[in-house]
Amino acid sequence: MKSGADEKIYVRYGADGHDGAMELLRAAGIANELKPGISVALKPNLVVAKPSSSGATTSPLVISGVVQFLRDCGVKTITIMEGSWVGDNTKRAWRVCGYDEIAKRYGVRLLDLKDDATRSFTVDGFDIDVCASALDAEYLINMPVLKGHCQTVMTCALKNLKGCLPDREKRRFHQAGLHRPIALLNTLLHPHLILVDALCGDISFEEGGNPVEMNRLILGRDPVKIDSYGASLLGISLGELSHVTMAETLGVGTTHIVDEDVIQIGRDGSRVVVGRLPGAARELAAYINEKDACSACYASLVHALYRLDKKILQRFTGDKRIKIGQGWRGAAGSGIGVGDCASGFVKRVPGCPPKADEIAKVLKERGELG
Ligand code: SF4
Structure with missing residues (x-):
C-alpha cells in the first residue's frame, strides 16, 4: 500500500463538500486504483446523532461527493460503516445526519458496526477486538472530522478508527487512556485512503457545539502525517498528541512534513460573518x-x-x-x-x-x- 503518493497531502479549499470531495479525488488520481468489481467501504465519524453543522460529524455532502465519484468510476458495491459512541445509536445517527437519504439515493448499504462480528488481537501486550467488516474491507476510506477532543485534545484520522470497535472495547479504550490503544489499533487497521472533513469541526469537543468553519477537505494516505498536518491547522503541538507520536514510533506513519508534501487546490470563496x-x-x-x-x-x-x-x-x-x-x-x-x-x-x-x-x-x- 505504501507508495510515493503516500508522501502527499492534498488540501482543497471551499465550503462545497460534494463537489469538493469529487475534485480532490480527481486531483489525487484515485480513479486509477479502483479496479473493476472492487467493493469500497467508507468510515465516517458519526460519534453522536448530530448534524455536521454542530462540528461533530462527517458532512453527508462530503460522503455523497465520494459516493458519486465512486459510482462514476464504476464501483458498484459501496458500504458506509460506523459504530457511534457507546451512549448513542448509530441508526439514529444515520437518520439525523442525512445518511439514510444518501443510502436511498445512491443504493448504498449502511452497516452499523455495533452489530458486526469481531476478531481478537493482542498488540504489544494489549488485547483488542476489532469489527470484522472493517478488517475485511477491500478498499477502506477513512473519513474523519478534524476537531478538538476533550481527552486526546484532537481527533482526526487515527482516532476515527475507534468507531470500528465494539462498544465494550470503546469503553476499555477510554479506561486505558485512549492514546496508546488508538496507536495500537492503527497497527491493525490500514485504510487505503483518508479524506478528512475539515469543513466545520468543533474547536474543543468531539460531540460538537462550538463549530468553526474551516472550509477545507484534506486527502492523504498516511494517518500520522494527516494528523500532524491537522494539528498544525488547529494550533496544537505534537507534544499534546501522544497517540500520534506513539503511532509514529509503532511505524504507522511519519510526523515529518515538508512544504512540498502539501498540494493546495482552490480558494475559499466564502466570507466570515x-x-x-x-x-x-x-x-x-x-x-x-x-x-x-x-x-x-x-x-x-x-x-x-x-x-x-x-x-x-x-x-x-x-x-x-x-x-x-x-x-x-x-x-x-x-x-x-x-x-x-x-x-x-x-x-x-x-x-x-x-x-x-x-x-x-x-x-x-x-x-x-x-
Ligand atoms: S483573507 Fe486574504 S490571506 Fe486570508 S485566505 Fe483570504 S485571500 Fe488569503
Missing part, C-alpha cells in the same frame, strides 16, 4: 479586526487564539486587535496582520491562508506590537 459566529469563535472576535476575511483564514486565527493564554490575548484589544481580511490589502502601519492580505503591518503572518500554529507562534512573541 462575525455576527453569526457561534460560541467560542464569537468571544474571540473581540481580539480581531476583520475586514472581508475568508472563512478558512479567519478559522486559523480563531484556532490560534483559542490555544493562547488569557494574558497573551489581552495584548490584542482596542486598536491592537489583529488585522485580517482582504479589506486590509495595501494597508500598512503598526500592529499585527494575519494572512497575505494584511502583510503591510509591522508584525505579520504570511500565508493564504496561514496555519494556526504559525499564527500562534507570532502572537506569542514578546516585544513591541508597533
